[in-house]
Amino acid sequence: MPDQALCLDPASSAGVTLVGAGPGDPDLITIAGLKALLGADVVVTDRLVSHELLARLAPDVELIDVAKFPRSRFTAQEDINAVLLDRARAGKRVVRLKGGDSHVFGRGFEEVLHLQQAGVPVRVIPGLSSSISVPALAGIPVTHRGVVHDFTVVSGHVPPRHPDSLVNWDALAASRGTIVLMMAVQNAAAIAQTLIDGGRDAGQSAAIVVDGSLASERVIRTTLGQLGKSIETEKVRPPAIILIGDVAGL
Incomplete structure (x- = not known):
């Protein structure tokens, strides 16, 4: 009751x-x-x-x-x-x-x-919002003094350059802030390559939090360049939050 x-x-x-x-x-x-x-x-x-x-x-x-x-x-x-x-x-x-x-x-x-x-x-x-609460519960702050002063939450349900995408991927690649990707498991490899092509370091830290806040939660540490491979190797399925930026390596 x-x-x-x-x-x-x-x-x-x-x-x-x-x-x-x-x-x-x-x-x-x-x-x-x-x-x-x-x-x-x-x-x-x-x-x-x-x-x-x-x-x-x-x-x-x-x-x-x-x-x-x-x-x-x-x-x-x-x-x-x-x-x-x-x-x-x-x-x-x-x-x-x-x-x-x-x-x-x-x-x-x-x-x-x-x-x-x-x-x-x-x-x-x-x-x-899982965009900030899931990383925090997994031990990853989206901002941290002296490391990063901004973060951007992005929907990855359509890939970069897709006609329906409203995301300025070039601006994101040029930024220094944390990128929080939601609904992006399927398109993560394409997103990572676009960010690298736009100037992000392929060796930059990344993290994948699967089933955030639940007993089945998994945290996978990787790099931007290895993001797509890590998702495939670890058999990542939604729901998952993907973080790209120096905070993911803290």
Whole structure:
């Protein structure tokens, strides 16, 4: 049964709350996020959300899985929007539960806009983004005094030079900051070569954190030049965070 001390007021109005569940460990959801989750009538969840967290829901809560698997089962964003709208208009308290933070490569703001345009009340409870929390848990700071003063979080779901890419890879290659790659396992080798071609040292430190914050977590230390080979040799599969920069060698 849910912890009654954490539940929302049962009289709270219907609508949708976007909750970031954090990087995976169920203890890393925020208190506000847990309150919203345990007060929900309907939970619409992604694949990276902890099963332990979902197990805390009351038996009468409607749980809707809208997981997107790479190159596999896929729920269209339009269908997710329709589900959120339908349940909210039925007077339900809906929680849209996403791994990490809903606004960091999570399409959260698309859902906010859709609901606002339909006149449905919506609020956002941020979550710990895996882009910074996973490296920290693995012992890698994204910044460190005297080493690096900036970091850039990049989606690697499309390769460099692809027509759909919005990333300025030349600028990243020329920078001295830490690069944090998300959703980049498939394109990591191409990204690494592009950064090297742009001026990054092939011997620069890199790290791959697989299943960050979970009991199955692995940290693979490598170099930028060996990144693609390390992913292949270590049989890396998503989810994984890739870090490129001097902090990865600390």
